[in-house]
Amino acid sequence: MPSVRSSTGRGRRQLKNEINVVPYIDVMLVLLVIFMVTAPMITPGLIDIPTVGQAAEVPAIPVEVQLDKDGQLAVRLRDGQSEFETVTPETVVEQVQALAIDDNPVIIAAAGSVPYESVMDLMDQLRSQGFTRLGFLVNKDDL
Numbered sequence: 001m002p003s004v005r006s007s008t009g010r011g012r013r014q015l016k017n018e019i020n021v022v023p024y025i026d027v028m029l030v031l032l033v034i035f036m037v038t039a040p041m042i043t044p045g046l047i048d049i050p051t052v053g054q055a056a057e058v059p060a061i062p063v064e065v066q067l068d069k070d071g072q073l074a075v076r077l078r079d080g081q082s083e084f085e086t087v088t089p090e091t092v093v094e095q096v097q098a099l100a101i102d103d104n105p106v107i108i109a110a111a112g113s114v115p116y117e118s119v120m121d122l123m124d125q126l127r128s129q130g131f132t133r134l135g136f137l138v139n140k141d142d143l
Contacts, residue, residue: 062135089122093125
């Protein structure tokens with residue numbers, strides 16, 4: 001049986017345990033050329049950002065319901081001129097309905113030490129009467 005010998009005088013070929021990266025480099029260079037050619041052809045997207053002067057309507061003035069750490073409730077229209085009017089928990093919804101004429105948002109302003117349940121009860125009362133635009137303010141100084 002003839003032995004397998006190469007012209008260099010070696011016996012059998014030995015396996016290399018290295019990855020041949022030359023094909024991968026070729027692919028990367030082709031991709032680089034494709035991206036370099038196509039990048040100048042792509043037009044950037046333009047976004048029309050609305051400015052303050054283009055607002056459709058003036059935002060509604062919110063009704064503020066204040067809940068202090070003693071459980072006292074007060075209501076006012078947050079326009080910078082109105083004062084807080086003290087109300088009872090039973091009449092708070094009627095007072096808010098009287099002030100919220102044009103589907104105004106309602107802000108619940110609570111001291112940080114007010115129990116979470118009290119705020120949630122007030123929010124549930126307002127939601128059950130159809131107020132869906134609710135916001136929250138927390139006074140961190142009272143924590």
